[in-house]
Amino acid sequence: MDKKKINIEQVKQVAKLARLNLSEAEIAQFSTQMSDILQYVEKLDRLDTANIEPLAHCLPVSNCLREDIVKPSLGTEKTLANAPDSDGQFFIVPKILDEAGGP
Amino acid sequence: MSELDYKIIVGLEIHVQLATRTKMFCGCELVFAAEPNSRVCPVCLGLPGALPVMNRQAVEFAILTASALNCKIAEFTKWDRKSYYYPDLPKNYQISQYDLPVGENGFIEIPIAEGQTKKIRILRVHLEEDAGKNLHGENFSQVDLNRAGTPLMEIVTQPDMNSPQEVSTLAVELQRIVRFLGASEADMQKGHMRFEPNVNVVIKKDGSEFKTPITEIKNLNSFKALEKGTAFEVKRQLNEFLDSGEVAKSGNKKTFGWDDTRGVTVLQREKEEAHDYRYFPDPDLVPVVVNEKWLADIKSGLCELPLAMQKRFTADYSLGDYDAGVLTADKDTALFFDNAVKAGGDAKRICNFITQTGLKIANEKGCRVSELGISPQRLAELAKLLDAGTVSATAAAAIFEKMTQSDEMPQQIAESLNLIQKSDADELKKIVDDVITANQQAVEDAKCDGKKTKKAYGFLMGQVMQKTKGTANPQIVAKIMDERLKSI
Amino acid sequence: MQILELTCRQLRDKIAGGEVKSVDATTAVFEQIEKHDRQIGAYISTFKEQALAKAKQVDEKIAAKKPVGLLAGVPIAIKDNMCTTFGATTCASKILENFHSPYNATAVEKLLAADAVIVGKTNLDEFAMGSSTENSGLKKTVNPHDFSRVPGGSSGGAAAAVAAKMCFAALSSDTGGSIRQPASFCGIAGLKPTYGRVSRYGLVAYGSSLDQIGPLAKNVEDCALLLDVIAGHDEKDSTSVDEKTAPVRDWLSAVNNKPQNLKIAIVPELFKGADGEVVESVKKAIEIYKSSGAEIIEIKMPHFDYAIAAYYLIATAEASSNLARYDGVHYGHRTKNPADYIEVYSKSRDEALGDEVKRRIMLGTYALSSGYYDAYYLKALKVRNLIRSDFTAAFAKADCIVMPTSPTTAFKLGEKTNDPLQMYLADIYTIAVNLAGVPGISIPCGFDKNNLPIGLQIIAPAFAEEKLLQIAMLFENKTDFCKTAF
Numbered sequence A: 001m002d003k004k005k006i007n008i009e010q011v012k013q014v015a016k017l018a019r020l021n022l023s024e025a026e027i028a029q030f031s032t033q034m035s036d037i038l039q040y041v042e043k044l045d046r047l048d049t050a051n052i053e054p055l056a057h058c059l060p061v062s063n064c065l066r067e068d069i070v071k072p073s074l075g076t077e078k079t080l081a082n083a084p085d086s087d088g089q090f091f092i093v094p095k096i097l098d099e100a101g102g103p
Numbered sequence B: 001m002s003e004l005d006y007k008i009i010v011g012l013e014i015h016v017q018l019a020t021r022t023k024m025f026c027g028c029e030l031v032f033a034a035e036p037n038s039r040v041c042p043v044c045l046g047l048p049g050a051l052p053v054m055n056r057q058a059v060e061f062a063i064l065t066a067s068a069l070n071c072k073i074a075e076f077t078k079w080d081r082k083s084y085y086y087p088d089l090p091k092n093y094q095i096s097q098y099d100l101p102v103g104e105n106g107f108i109e110i111p112i113a114e115g116q117t118k119k120i121r122i123l124r125v126h127l128e129e130d131a132g133k134n135l136h137g138e139n140f141s142q143v144d145l146n147r148a149g150t151p152l153m154e155i156v157t158q159p160d161m162n163s164p165q166e167v168s169t170l171a172v173e174l175q176r177i178v179r180f181l182g183a184s185e186a187d188m189q190k191g192h193m194r195f196e197p198n199v200n201v202v203i204k205k206d207g208s209e210f211k212t213p214i215t216e217i218k219n220l221n222s223f224k225a226l227e228k229g230t231a232f233e234v235k236r237q238l239n240e241f242l243d244s245g246e247v248a249k250s251g252n253k254k255t256f257g258w259d260d261t262r263g264v265t266v267l268q269r270e271k272e273e274a275h276d277y278r279y280f281p282d283p284d285l286v287p288v289v290v291n292e293k294w295l296a297d298i299k300s301g302l303c304e305l306p307l308a309m310q311k312r313f314t315a316d317y318s319l320g321d322y323d324a325g326v327l328t329a330d331k332d333t334a335l336f337f338d339n340a341v342k343a344g345g346d347a348k349r350i351c352n353f354i355t356q357t358g359l360k361i362a363n364e365k366g367c368r369v370s371e372l373g374i375s376p377q378r379l380a381e382l383a384k385l386l387d388a389g390t391v392s393a394t395a396a397a398a399i400f401e402k403m404t405q406s407d408e409m410p411q412q413i414a415e416s417l418n419l420i421q422k423s424d425a426d427e428l429k430k431i432v433d434d435v436i437t438a439n440q441q442a443v444e445d446a447k448c449d450g451k452k453t454k455k456a457y458g459f460l461m462g463q464v465m466q467k468t469k470g471t472a473n474p475q476i477v478a479k480i481m482d483e484r485l486k487s488i
Numbered sequence C: 001m002q003i004l005e006l007t008c009r010q011l012r013d014k015i016a017g018g019e020v021k022s023v024d025a026t027t028a029v030f031e032q033i034e035k036h037d038r039q040i041g042a043y044i045s046t047f048k049e050q051a052l053a054k055a056k057q058v059d060e061k062i063a064a065k066k067p068v069g070l071l072a073g074v075p076i077a078i079k080d081n082m083c084t085t086f087g088a089t090t091c092a093s094k095i096l097e098n099f100h101s102p103y104n105a106t107a108v109e110k111l112l113a114a115d116a117v118i119v120g121k122t123n124l125d126e127f128a129m130g131s132s133t134e135n136s137g138l139k140k141t142v143n144p145h146d147f148s149r150v151p152g153g154s155s156g157g158a159a160a161a162v163a164a165k166m167c168f169a170a171l172s173s174d175t176g177g178s179i180r181q182p183a184s185f186c187g188i189a190g191l192k193p194t195y196g197r198v199s200r201y202g203l204v205a206y207g208s209s210l211d212q213i214g215p216l217a218k219n220v221e222d223c224a225l226l227l228d229v230i231a232g233h234d235e236k237d238s239t240s241v242d243e244k245t246a247p248v249r250d251w252l253s254a255v256n257n258k259p260q261n262l263k264i265a266i267v268p269e270l271f272k273g274a275d276g277e278v279v280e281s282v283k284k285a286i287e288i289y290k291s292s293g294a295e296i297i298e299i300k301m302p303h304f305d306y307a308i309a310a311y312y313l314i315a316t317a318e319a320s321s322n323l324a325r326y327d328g329v330h331y332g333h334r335t336k337n338p339a340d341y342i343e344v345y346s347k348s349r350d351e352a353l354g355d356e357v358k359r360r361i362m363l364g365t366y367a368l369s370s371g372y373y374d375a376y377y378l379k380a381l382k383v384r385n386l387i388r389s390d391f392t393a394a395f396a397k398a399d400c401i402v403m404p405t406s407p408t409t410a411f412k413l414g415e416k417t418n419d420p421l422q423m424y425l426a427d428i429y430t431i432a433v434n435l436a437g438v439p440g441i442s443i444p445c446g447f448d449k450n451n452l453p454i455g456l457q458i459i460a461p462a463f464a465e466e467k468l469l470q471i472a473m474l475f476e477n478k479t480d481f482c483k484t485a486f
């Protein structure tokens, strides 16, 4: 596959994954701009990293653990305070039809 | 269908809720059926800027369970984000473990037939956070995040189960194990354990093998549903194979949901749609490094596992597999039994006390047998009284019940309730003679070999027991009665 | 005495000594805001009433001879990507325009506990994604030194507020240069501490493994003072480093100690990419160090040039995941009349997120998606390791590395908005520092022909903030380039 270019179809697929309802114009623009950036990023391929460990984090620490002690929750009112739609008990969304939409 | 030569192949994905007080990454309390959205904080609500901090107890429970399942415990593990959008998942990613699970390559031993066991390989054990709950109304859905962030342990087995029975047996066995370890309450009704079997069948036909497409079954909320759902799915697959001949290939895995009322599986997802979870290491969490000392500390929480205990009870105490199974369904009960036997009680008698009288009373009170207020020592004493013939079996049951209310030793209770058996032969002979004199017809019936023999004999014995208010030692009475009847 | 000319430390001492009232300092700040912010646009929100009430409280404490905190009565601004229970926390995004946080960021809590007076929350590139603050979804901010130019980004509002004396210092954040580059453009000091030094709890995440909170202030000493207040382990942030690994020090007391046997590394190759005037100023700065006894050594950092490429994969990958939560379900903007629940996500996000944010989400999603993960994201993480090893090698030879903060001085508004890649490339000097997790500071070191400030960047090993601040202070004590506008 051509790593350098990201075509309209790929942009659409990525937009779907990212849950962005992009317009045709945005898709076209992103196709160009993302291609430019990916082309630039190609320079990484010049480096031989076969024996290099990936570095996800620079921290010298591990095992930051919390004791199993109850802390106060926000409570229903505060939890729902910023909700775009709620009934005072639950967050409300349009009916979820595909119950298998989860993992 | 019966003419088909086939083999059932099932692997299980199991989610077990850990018995922590708080959530996986925040201090929100885990409360079953709490007011909706009342146990939510910035972390589990996924508010901007909120960060997760892992619960030590959850990590330790997972390592403990993985150890009990004979897994290799990872010295280094990390957290990954699994991305998908769903309203019950506030961050739209789930914190889980992808390539470095807590434990790998273990096995669980399950009982398959009287005394026999089978090893099912465990692929991996990992930790993750649960999502919330979506409830579906007429025109909209409601989202409750109380459960969001609950610590789950996901256990994935190899496809080593070959019948629906094996699937449910594994489920029950796993429930016993996590309960023994204290890692989970494992209450199916509260959704503490969720089982998702991956089922297919290998069919031998015309000298070649055909594998049906794998299906995953969701929504199995009880052990019975798990077994029935798996069995149904096997039948459905065989029928579908006969109909369409479709075989497994990459991408044609389907998802079915179990409809418990109708007793059928219903197609949920036609094909494994291109799920792209975009796993990557969660930059908000640091790795978990399990050194030898910590692992040893955690493993000190290991105990004799239920199946081993069950085997020991049958081997050392000569119990039947069924009784041993009942006793080891619960760790406290099993230990209570074991300690009572070790305190000198006869195993069979102790077992009967527990399974016949004890469990009944405990059920009524909603507690365990070990919590009835009877120490293993006192129970052993009661067993000894019964063995010595000091009390009858009926009396012993009454004494057991009394012991739950009083701290007195069984002997004292027996005395104060006047339940000590009369074993004085002279006194009993006199009573037997009185009964014989008073019931001539019954004596005749008892002596001749006829239909009425047994009944008449029982009647005479009953009369003696009545006259002694049940305190006569039935064995001695029977001996005297036999002698007297013979001599008439 | 002009109150607004004081530094945090001076003001704090005067307030604590009863010489100046916090109420007067706070009033002066709000007068300055009322005078200039309509043009500069530094603040998204201000809290005049609350600030004056707090100032009064501090004054009363002092009058009653009660102990007060390190920032007693000092008016401070907060970049609007840190959660506060007062006002909205917008991240300069329409998607959070009306979001009210039920909790305070830990760094904000620490400011409050130190008796600081919070003036307001400053503008930024939406979700801190940008280098000019032109990507703000809510308003425009200009450079106080030249209103036709950008203040830098993403902390453009915070830097402009400090430079225009509309606060005495600001709490800011730096993912790829967002503190240091605007500091450089606005002629002030800006410190990005070591990753893990300051709690990120309550900092709205952009690139979680790179984000770090730090101060923007008028000088180095104030950076030390603010670091004293905000540093330290936080049990709410697993990535904030424990006291044993990284002890918190009294940097304010230590900052004036002259570093001994100072060895400074420079990377001559890197000067090629910068404007002539910038290079000239930086070279003069190096001469100043030399003349004060420092040894200058030349080194190579062979992987430095790959930092931007690695950064724009790692930061965007993390961002694509961090920003997935802005979906219109639990908080934030929701589209009107969605056809179904999927549209709640896709339309809400499309309507309320800006172009640059979408672009980075797209890029990051792509870099993580199946089939591309190894080629992009994983590769970038490996290169990140190589970049860090460049720094490790450099610090084996020298106490610090010195280079420009930005290849240019503040550029014109609109100059780079149409070419995202060109905008990214301007972050060449700052980005590697975040990838390596080490601390860096930008301090003023001169002016170009347009009298625009030039920034000098000093980079030190992880958790060597003390040395870093001392080295910066050494330069500041010998020069006079700190210059606020007006």
Ligand SMILES: [Mg+2]
Residues within 6 Å of the ligand: B128, B154
């Ligand atoms: Mg799972």
Ligand SMILES: [Zn+2]
Residues within 6 Å of the ligand: A073, B023, B026, B027, B028, B039, B040, B041, B042, B043, B044, B045, B149
């Ligand atoms: Zn919570």
